[in-house]
Amino acid sequence: MTTPVTLCGLTKQFGAVAALADVSVDFAPGEVTGFLGPNGAGKTTAMRLILGLARPSAGSALIGGRRYAELDRPRRIVGAVIETAGFHPGRTGRAHLAILALGAGVGAARVEEVLDVVELAGAADRRIGTYSLGMRQRLALAGALLGDPAVLLLDEPANGLDPEGIAWLRRTLRGLAGEGRTVVVSSHVLSEVGQIADATVILAGGRLRFAGPTTELTASGESLESAFLRLTATATATATDAVPIAPAAPAAPLASKGERS
Amino acid sequence: MTTSIRTELRKLRSTRLAWLVFAAAQLIVVAGVSGLVLSGGHLRDTDTVNKAVAHVGLVSLCTLLLGIYAVAGEYRHHTISDTYLSTPRRERVLAAKLVTYLAAGLIIGVAAAGTALITTKVWWSAKGVPLTLSDAGVWRTVAGGVAWNAAFAVVGVGLGAVIRNLAAAIAAALAWIALVEGIAGQLVGSELRRWLPFAAGQALGRATLGGSDHLPQWGAGGVLAGYAVIASAVAASITLRRDVT
Numbered sequence: 063m064t065t066p067v068t069l070c071g072l073t074k075q076f077g078a079v080a081a082l083a084d085v086s087v088d089f090a091p092g093e094v095t096g097f098l099g100p101n102g103a104g105k106t107t108a109m110r111l112i113l114g115l116a117r118p119s120a121g122s123a124l125i126g127g128r129r130y131a132e133l134d135r136p137r138r139i140v141g142a143v144i145e146t147a148g149f150h151p152g153r154t155g156r157a158h159l160a161i162l163a164l165g166a167g168v169g170a171a172r173v174e175e176v177l178d179v180v181e182l183a184g185a186a187d188r189r190i191g192t193y194s195l196g197m198r199q200r201l202a203l204a205g206a207l208l209g210d211p212a213v214l215l216l217d218e219p220a221n222g223l224d225p226e227g228i229a230w231l232r233r234t235l236r237g238l239a240g241e242g243r244t245v246v247v248s249s250h251v252l253s254e255v256g257q258i259a260d261a262t263v264i265l266a267g268g269r270l271r272f273a274g275p276t277t278e279l280t281a282s283g284e285s286l287e288s289a290f291l292r293l294t295a296t297a298t299a300t301a302t303d304a305v306p307i308a309p310a311a312p313a314a315p316l317a318s319k320g321e322r323s
Numbered sequence: 324m325t326t327s328i329r330t331e332l333r334k335l336r337s338t339r340l341a342w343l344v345f346a347a348a349q350l351i352v353v354a355g356v357s358g359l360v361l362s363g364g365h366l367r368d369t370d371t372v373n374k375a376v377a378h379v380g381l382v383s384l385c386t387l388l389l390g391i392y393a394v395a396g397e398y399r400h401h402t403i404s405d406t407y408l409s410t411p412r413r414e415r416v417l418a419a420k421l422v423t424y425l426a427a428g429l430i431i432g433v434a435a436a437g438t439a440l441i442t443t444k445v446w447w448s449a450k451g452v453p454l455t456l457s458d459a460g461v462w463r464t465v466a467g468g469v470a471w472n473a474a475f476a477v478v479g480v481g482l483g484a485v486i487r488n489l490a491a492a493i494a495a496a497l498a499w500i501a502l503v504e505g506i507a508g509q510l511v512g513s514e515l516r517r518w519l520p521f522a523a524g525q526a527l528g529r530a531t532l533g534g535s536d537h538l539p540q541w542g543a544g545g546v547l548a549g550y551a552v553i554a555s556a557v558a559a560s561i562t563l564r565r566d567v568t
Binding site: 110113114115116117130131133136137140142144146147148149150151152153154157158160161162164165166167205 | 326327329330333334337338339340396400401402404405406407408409410411412566567568
């Protein structure tokens, strides 16, 4: 069940712009990892590269040692909520999940299960075009959970959720990590993730700014927010002179955790 | 591969579009045959029966749009990400779409053929003219029309994969038929024009209006199959390479 996600020198160039520059980090099983950074930091790009939706310019992103495209029945191994994904507005929620279920190789009963988990069963036969933002987000989460995957990659999953929904999401993610899954949650809102993240990875300007236990960020008595701002403020400078904490091998703190679990 | 095809069929059934296209196809045929009769066609003429059932081929405009929507529609609604997350081997997704929409084109074509034959029968009866369907030419028209529907569905999938913006892809398809083949076709002359996709489709479905120079039916079928293969190949090379945004 334990499947780490390993980025190694991951780089993505869009023309002359590096959306992601030489990022090496491990996301460990059994933990919730907060994947943080300001807008445009490269979080979504990194997720798209991990999921094989875009090709890296250099480096690799491996899931349990394999590229996403090499996974057999990938939805059974990785569940993802990505910001750029959408729904056909004319389809019902249930039909949407039924289509994903075919791809995941799971039955109709599992569709009903995840509909219950995200508390969307009552609206499952409505067209998605009538859903609120929060309901769409729940449907996206249902799709990610469908294959009962060992890895969850969630890009801004709290978007559109009400406070109750966010609390539910936190409980759910904690529970999933507790089962030994690798849970990666990206956010540009620090408070959403800070409370539940065992580990934190911070990107800014496409570069890795920090990777380590969340407690390490606040060890010196600094607040999480001020640590985050300090680490991301110098996003335009080069990595070497901007990162007081970032070690030479940034993957180290998380990698060691990965080996332990 | 069968999973991908089943997924595509499920997608097709889960929205109203396919049913709307199906209904529109039947309406086009009914309206076309009725128009032919009401505009004073000579019903005893075998050629008029031919013209009536040739409306089957014109339905290919519908299957072309349906094919375009199969791919460009996924980009329009951003469902393509989920499609590739289920099946990261993109060539499988494309192949499944080609097979599914080839079949959908055939089904819509066959249904349109049935509607055309029934509508023709009803009108001929209403006018008290005996309808003879023993003429081989009529059945060649029907078969050609069905094949045209299938070919254009495949071309549509290819076009949608190349021009992933739905509105642009549909505009390009319609502009091609109306402007490029219609106007530029006259400039380049019938010798060249008859090799173009819509002209080849017309020859295949024996829906040639007037006596302009067209390819023979079998030749047109081959040319159109060629276009379908080229469209698929270009779609494949682009689909495998491009990032999904």
